[in-house]
Amino acid sequence: MSALTLNLLGDLEVIRDGQAVPLPPSKKTRALLAYLALHARPFSREHLCDLLWELPDDPRGSLRWSLSKLRRLVDDPGHPRLIADRLSVSLDTRAMDIDVNALHAALDTHAETSDPATLEAIAARYRGPFLEGLDLANLHDFHSWCLAERERALRAQTTLLAALVERLATSSPERALPHAYALVRLSPFDEKARAKLIELLLTLRRPRAADHHFQQGLRLLKQAGIASSGALLRARRGTAAQGVTASPYRSAEVPPSATQPATTETVPDLPWEDRMEAALERLAPDVREVLDWAAVLSPRLDAATLGRVSGLDDAHIGAALEVAERLQFLEATEGGLRFSHERVAHRLYAGISVARRQLMHRHLAERLAQDPALELEHADDLAHHARLSGDPELATRALVTAGRLCLRFCANEQAQRLAQEGIAQAERLSGGRRLCLLLELHEVLLSAAPLDDWEATAETLVMLAERALEHGALAHARLGYQLASHLRWAHGQWANAREEALQSERVTRSADDTEQIIAMAETAKCLAMLERDLDQARAMLADAQKLATQRRLSHPALPMAEGLLAWHADRQDEAETHFKEARTLCKAGGDRLGEFQANESLMMMAVEHGRFDDAQARCAVLAALGERLRDGSEAPFAHAAQGLCHYALTDDAAPLEAALGALRDADAKHRLAWLLNRTARLDLQRARPAAAVMHAREALACAQTLERASEQWVAHRLLVEAHRALDELAAARSHAADMAALDQAPVALWARRGQIAE
Template identity: 40%
Template structure:
């Protein structure tokens, strides 16, 4: 039987009889193999589906696909390795060597009993990070498992290295390689770094000992660890304490001298691909739109081909809209289009996106499509997107929409994608399948570059290097050839190795501060964010500047059209991989904490915050980041992304202590409530009440108040008026136990809810006056105060005062990012115009309300906005089509209070125009809704209209019954303007009778 090895430490690999096998293209498939192998038992399909795939991705289908790839990889005809039935999956590991399992078994014994040679072999064979690059922070359960296994592996590696450093203390040169590896694994372990300093001094590496001493002190400070003195004692035991001048490392001065052709960026080779791209462009210019997909592994020249095409198109007068996707941007809606439009058409981009996503998804798709169509009417357009395997779902949807809309216009899309990554982007796969069916997709697979082309490339870019030999050694990868050439020119010694090893060797040539600048830059991303780099690294600006200049000289960084960025994503990955997992977490934590304090309202910040917090290893920080990022998404109407972030946050919250957990869970449910209507609203309302009580148990009054208010809001939306009233009052009772600010907000929100319910209005008025006085004393403003008072004045028929208050509330809502209350305020402003018969003004306001209603969650807001607009059209043009269509959607949304309002006003218009039968039908439906809700004002109006209709049809007895009902409701108390309407409709005698 063939010998099979699974390597999960360092570079992922499957080895059969000493030969590396081609790996499945999907990273999730590789992650699944590791998960099955480390568990070594039967696992349920459902748990595996939830582990790595989301519901929209067809998790069962994705799991079947991954298992089929693993079967081909592991099975050699002698044995069935993947055993799966309808419910379970397992892997047969008999006879398979798994490096992580063997390492943990070795460490679980006593490493001190093993021969030194055996320990050194283990240190060499089992080096590297567990599942490097396969963390999948978006999938919490897998990520948590991966991090736990990584920590186990790190402990085992550390145990082996500690024993070697202890055992070889008398042979410093032999021990140094293990001491350096130990410090890389445990960068904040003062004892480990002290041991390294002692060994360096013993081996007479004085300069390096000084650098490690200074770096160790800085890293202890970075992690907030109090020094024990071990590091200083180790340094002083050598040649005496270093002075400040000697300890301050100098910037590397030995920069590789660039040859005369170093700046020559001509594209070398890839003639067939260039011709295919040129032909596609010519077809596009002739009016035959198309898509070219450049597929290939990293370093084969996809980006260079894009650069070449960009230069050609611009030279011919075409418009290029280009952007590059980044891994952290996968939750940022329309990220590619934002970057492309803001770079290529900044003024137009502002009208599409504004300061963020200011439209709903459908509106944005339409506007992007129209924009490209308009530009294509003036000149040919090329859409050029690099690293599309990381594109967010909204960007992919927009690309597909734009291409379908512009089939017969001069538009060409050129997309570069990494072969091994694209399988995991479900939205991209679906779009590409559709484009293939439509016949618009042309695919170019980039294979290894021919040896003669690599020779020519080396001659141009690295004059003096042995191009013939390098072309043989690089395996057809031009990026690797150039890295090998640079390594030789820098005196890197023996050529060979991977790009990862070459970049890490080049990084070692920087002084510790310079190398640290690049590590921080790599943590931040492919584009160098200098302000962030200065803030989070804690390094002096001059140090950062010198390091970036040096990195640019060494071609680690390149100047893009608009920024400074790493020359290739592989270089970022190599530098990032060089950072120990423990330090990565601390660095991500520091970046996330910095972003959390930032006050910029940008969707990109939400994506960055969620990304860094997920990798921080701090569940509390990560969960809070999901709240902050979710609220930012809501501010820009990215509701689906807000929901996704909130769901991830709820998984993270499971790890938190009880008091912190209840706070975060309430905040996350608040995000989800604002993002979308609830499937089980009664169950969720009960959940909010339980969370409120739990928060009270832990003394978290502010969050308890918020949860009660959420429960009241849900019950109000679904017509449970009595329950909503009680939950609102409970919210206010809880607020009394909080601070002044919290108490004020609790009073205002409770009062506003009571006004919406038309309950306890005198109490609501008193609460609002108290809240207003408290806010004035505290010198702060909150939108619930003017909103509540404005709604109350509307009820009292004090329309001028109501309008001014509601306009003020609208401004405060926008500032606070509370889109739901902003909608309610706009709703009341529209109703004021309708109430006054100002239907032209109401139409303009309702058009804005429709836009806002379409942006926020998919509830009754958008249908009601359309119903109000339809009501205005009905009043002005006697055309009920738009109104009746919106009423259908309101019925589906089960929004009885809004349906009753729209139908009573429409019924009055029908009656004014003599259509009493139609008016009676509308009023009857409105009355049924209002009676279910015990909504006195709408009941009075419906009865008044029915009384008028019955009178007009000669039905005196029913008319009298409706008039009596009007009189009773008048006595019970209704909105002041409703009494005026009832008198006009039924006549003063009947309205006041009884």
């Protein structure tokens, strides 16, 4: 059984065997997990529906969907933690580590006598308010419960921190200090807590920091209309009157400013933090401006970026950096400029007003998003600055851009994480903006990883597309239907895939020319892949090509659709030219899945012509690309195709048979049918009719499930030959009759070339 940790203090977090687990994007699903985790008893389904879902939402259906997501999150093989029957639901938390439970348990066992190290470990798990960002204010009962638990956890944490400060203040003041700071952050109006912090700072010879907190404490009390008890003044005077013992906790020295003479406040006898504060206060305005931007950019600093964002010229930037290096605030490393200590960056950052900070982050996010040559290493930077801009829409758009950037460089796990965060972020938006961004984020998510519940996702995409259409967002409605069509095609629901492909073209008929071109090209490509409505596909593609020529536009779907239609019509050279063009456009545009599909088609054509050396070289490209793509059927197919070429060139089928298992597990029936038919053809060429029958029968079953006429024809043809070779004439006649039944089906001309004579 795997170790499972549930952290509810701060953002909800599930950790399995030390690794954070991606969470469902639905806030209500995550809220359901937290609610069940903190109650050691079953709840009726009716209660949970009333708690988290409004009536128009089909609450019982929504609850079932959420439970299916949570089972994948918390259950282990042979050990279901989520216990649900027809009437009730509960969560078995006996083998789970839950941070808020550990916090309350620490206080129940008398914190004043517990081991300080254990208490410190528990206190360190407090990352923020209980279920931060997940209070669901529109759901009154859940919101009330969440606020009560949040207040209870806050009281427990402040009690724990106060106990730690009290126990460590005398024996280990340096160890007590971070707990005192944390306590003041949680309880800024608690005069006693701030007085204890001042005492510790004076004990550790940090008078400037102590004075700062003394003044800040008085100011906060005054603003809140709270009369001082005198604890702040007693702390400031009392420790000073007793004399301060030299602290053994000395840090590296920071020299005084080169532009200001040293004073008694900056002599080396003062602690490092106080000398840092003094030096920062004497900085010239332009130097402080540069360092403020550096703090916002940290840890990724470079002089060119500082110049662009600060608006200062190179001379001022250079002078400011020279002062910062002399003060040992910044240092040059192999990776560029870095703050010599993170406390310098934190102090500078804290000195910037919240409003200005948000504007600075917004400026950086917009600059990064507009950079056409953005590198993968900047994807998280873009998301980081957008998050801190205070603008939820900008943050969500940035997560789309960052996710697409990760896909371009095949950083699929990173793209998946960013897309999931973006979907959660989009919940803060409303109207058409929310719908459009959700569709773009789902596009990233689908390209990054296969889905556990693809049918539910397809339905969600269609629903989002319908609502985008209601808002007049035609481009995004087209995108939703197109994504749903591709998803259903990949899983064998070809009739639904056809209908949604056609709908994606219909909704753009009143859109701008670019959207019409993309919609017609994508629909024509989908119909060609499905071998359905091919005349309509050709007409649609001709219209798209004509409009694209007029507007001087290109899109990978245009040559890909042309290649598929030309191949179906047995115009091999023309098809190869179009596939190569599609591959180039996809590669240039960062569409790695499209690039794989174009290379896949070129490899298949080489196999059809018996050019196995050429096909093997293309398989190597596919395998390298497939390993970098999402965890779908691409890599298993590439390895199986390599095995096919190896079989053709060496008569050794062992690598192929070993690779077929992974392709079967990937459940890509269209790829499996093609590969098995070509395997059966090689079997026949090597006088192995029994093996050919086995492979062709499996290929036929896949092709029939998909209603793919060409591969059915090929499988029947191969079975006719194999059964004749085995002198099984009745079976051969049966498959020949099945071939005849496909005469009116849209069988590709390249397949019909191999008709069997009676």
